[in-house]
Every structure is written in structure tokens, then in C-alpha cells.
Amino acid sequence: MIRVTASVGVAMVAPADDIWPDQLARVALERADRALLAAKAAGRNQVVCSRAERAA
Numbered sequence: 001m002i003r004v005t006a007s008v009g010v011a012m013v014a015p016a017d018d019i020w021p022d023q024l025a026r027v028a029l030e031r032a033d034r035a036l037l038a039a040k041a042a043g044r045n046q047v048v049c050s051r052a053e054r055a056a
Contacts, residue, residue, distance in 0.1 A: 009036025011050040 011031035013019060019027050031050035039048040 005044040007036060007039040007044070008047045009033065009039050009050070010047065011035055
């Protein structure tokens with residue numbers, strides 16, 4: 001039997017996030033990547049959603 005585990009990072013970018021349209025994909029990937037790293041750090045079979053971030 002083969003056992004499979006998964007760690008998932010989820011991100012959402014909304015227009016209210018004050019991000020220029022040409023930066024949406026980059027910002028979404030960065031947030032998803034941070035969420036994925038947090039999911040892996042939390043252990044097997046974890047899903048972590050990124051938090052909304054505001055520009056300073």
C-alpha cells in the first residue's frame with residue numbers, strides 16, 4: 001500500500017488589497033508559498049490559508 005500525504009498553501013488576492021494589477025500573480029504566489037511553508041512546518045496533511053496583508 002502506498003500512503004500519500006499533502007501539505008497545501010492557499011492564497012487569495014482581492015482588489016481591496018491595494019495591489020497593482022500587474023503584481024497580482026506575483027503577490028498571490030508569494031502568499032501561497034508562505035502558506036505552503038507554514039503547512040509543511042505544521043506537519044502532514046495540513047492546509048494553511050494566507051492572511052490578508054496590507055501595504056505599509
